[in-house]
Amino acid sequence: MSSMSAEASIPIPRMASDERRELVLKAATEVFGQRGYAGTTTDQVAAAAGVSQPYVVRIFGTKEKLFLAVLQRALDVMMVAFRQALSEEPELPVSQRMGRAYVDLLQDRGLLLSLMHGFVLGADPEIGRVARCGFLEVYKFLKAEAGLGSVEAAEFLAHGMLLNTLVGIRMTDEYDTNPDAREMLEGSLGAKLPLLLALDHTRTAS
Amino acid sequence: MSSMSAEASIPIPRMASDERRELVLKAATEVFGQRGYAGTTTDQVAAAAGVSQPYVVRIFGTKEKLFLAVLQRALDVMMVAFRQALSEEPELPVSQRMGRAYVDLLQDRGLLLSLMHGFVLGADPEIGRVARCGFLEVYKFLKAEAGLGSVEAAEFLAHGMLLNTLVGIRMTDEYDTNPDAREMLEGSLGAKLPLLLALDHTRTAS
DNA sequence: GTCTATACCAAGATAGAC
DNA sequence: GTCTATCTTGGTATAGAC
Numbered sequence: 001m002s003s004m005s006a007e008a009s010i011p012i013p014r015m016a017s018d019e020r021r022e023l024v025l026k027a028a029t030e031v032f033g034q035r036g037y038a039g040t041t042t043d044q045v046a047a048a049a050g051v052s053q054p055y056v057v058r059i060f061g062t063k064e065k066l067f068l069a070v071l072q073r074a075l076d077v078m079m080v081a082f083r084q085a086l087s088e089e090p091e092l093p094v095s096q097r098m099g100r101a102y103v104d105l106l107q108d109r110g111l112l113l114s115l116m117h118g119f120v121l122g123a124d125p126e127i128g129r130v131a132r133c134g135f136l137e138v139y140k141f142l143k144a145e146a147g148l149g150s151v152e153a154a155e156f157l158a159h160g161m162l163l164n165t166l167v168g169i170r171m172t173d174e175y176d177t178n179p180d181a182r183e184m185l186e187g188s189l190g191a192k193l194p195l196l197l198a199l200d201h202t203r204t205a206s
Numbered sequence: 207m208s209s210m211s212a213e214a215s216i217p218i219p220r221m222a223s224d225e226r227r228e229l230v231l232k233a234a235t236e237v238f239g240q241r242g243y244a245g246t247t248t249d250q251v252a253a254a255a256g257v258s259q260p261y262v263v264r265i266f267g268t269k270e271k272l273f274l275a276v277l278q279r280a281l282d283v284m285m286v287a288f289r290q291a292l293s294e295e296p297e298l299p300v301s302q303r304m305g306r307a308y309v310d311l312l313q314d315r316g317l318l319l320s321l322m323h324g325f326v327l328g329a330d331p332e333i334g335r336v337a338r339c340g341f342l343e344v345y346k347f348l349k350a351e352a353g354l355g356s357v358e359a360a361e362f363l364a365h366g367m368l369l370n371t372l373v374g375i376r377m378t379d380e381y382d383t384n385p386d387a388r389e390m391l392e393g394s395l396g397a398k399l400p401l402l403l404a405l406d407h408t409r410t411a412s
Numbered sequence: 413g414t415c416t417a418t419a420c421c422a423a424g425a426t427a428g429a430c
Numbered sequence: 431g432t433c434t435a436t437c438t439t440g441g442t443a444t445a446g447a448c
Contacts (some may be wrong), residue, residue, distance in 0.1 A: 020432095052433055054432085054434085055432055055433075058431090
């Protein structure tokens with residue numbers, strides 16, 4: 001059907017639709033992660049993505065659908081990262097591989113925080129459904145595929161939530177002024193702490 | 207000065223100012239806990255408190271100041287609860303007393319969730335400051351007053367954040383349909399689970 | 413101390429050109 | 431596929447009466 005419509009002289013931005021969608025999704029993840037669902041405007045997302053506000057709405061229909069897409073993408077990225085971590089370096093203990101994979105997700109700025117914002121909006125019909133479903137999927141994965149017991153799985157999730165909170169609360173801002181902040185960050189992130197500090201834009205190289 | 211202005215014939219609602227403030231603060235805690243800072247309107251808070259929207263603004267100045275007051279109150283209530291738990295039942299291990307006190311805070315509906323919403327808004331100058339300060343205060347308390355080591359303190363906080371997340375995501379909705387949800391809830395709440403299930407308005411008595 | 417009425421602005425969404 | 435212009439709603443905050 002319409003087999004390539006050979007010699008299409010005009011350079012139509014073919015397939016750009018998907019690329020744009022992904023671009024906006026990435027930008028949206030960052031903004032939503034910083035300001036939350038309701039606190040983010042479609043205009044801020046548009047600015048971050050370098051497109052116009054109506055175009056953002058055009059692509060996803062509504063702001064809520066955009067946020068849901070952000071959540072779903074975040075969950076997908078996370079599961080892919082977990083599965084990959086599970087398949088690599090089999091000499092290391094599972095929980096350590098999972099932990100490292102989780103911390104590495106901080107590279108995808110706003111990803112874990114967007115999830116966190118979704119997690120506390122369980123009262124919202126649509127957002128709540130996606131959030132619960134995703135959270136349960138992770139738990140199931142940890143038990144069924146990663147082979148963790150229910151206690152270990154809960155432990156892993158708990159530390160994940162603490163990490164998310166420390167990042168969301170910007171505890172890094174207190175890193176070099178407050179010893180307790182430093183202690184918590186080092187305890188939660190270990191060797192990966194420099195990674196987080198490097199991401200912090202307000203930090204001056206010392 | 208104006209010593210009681212004896213025989214003030216008109217029954218002016220004296221001191222009602224503080225009472226009203228507390229009333230609105232409590233209502234606001236519930237609404238903010240459910241919808242977050244940006245997702246809440248001053249009108250919703252007013253409706254929940256049974257007063258007019260302009261009056262809510264009048265009392266606190268701005269919506270942001272109201273939210274900051276909610277956060278501060280939540281932190282204060284929590285610290286009081288922790289200190290009390292520490293002074294009672296000295297035969298029980300500290301972490302157990304702290305844990306029970308924490309779970310009991312769920313009675314104050316929206317309190318822990320309002321805090322959680324504040325915790326993920328660290329990028330906001332005012333909210334972030336209060337959130338970080340409060341979080342660090344809890345950590346300091348756990349180490350200095352409750353006598354926990356840094357690892358135990360972090361562990362405690364981690365489980366607290368998981369609990370907050372499970373409540374925020376409304377995992378209770380899946381309690382009797384999803385075995386994994388049930389397992390997580392029972393693992394995190396233990397004997398206190400019925401307390402949470404009872405709070406859930408959507409649950410039908412079985 | 414509390415309300416009604418309202419000004420004012422921000423933001424999501426639509427229309428329609430290119 | 432992407433933009434500019436704009437409609438419309440809803441929400442914070444103010445004015446002012448009681």
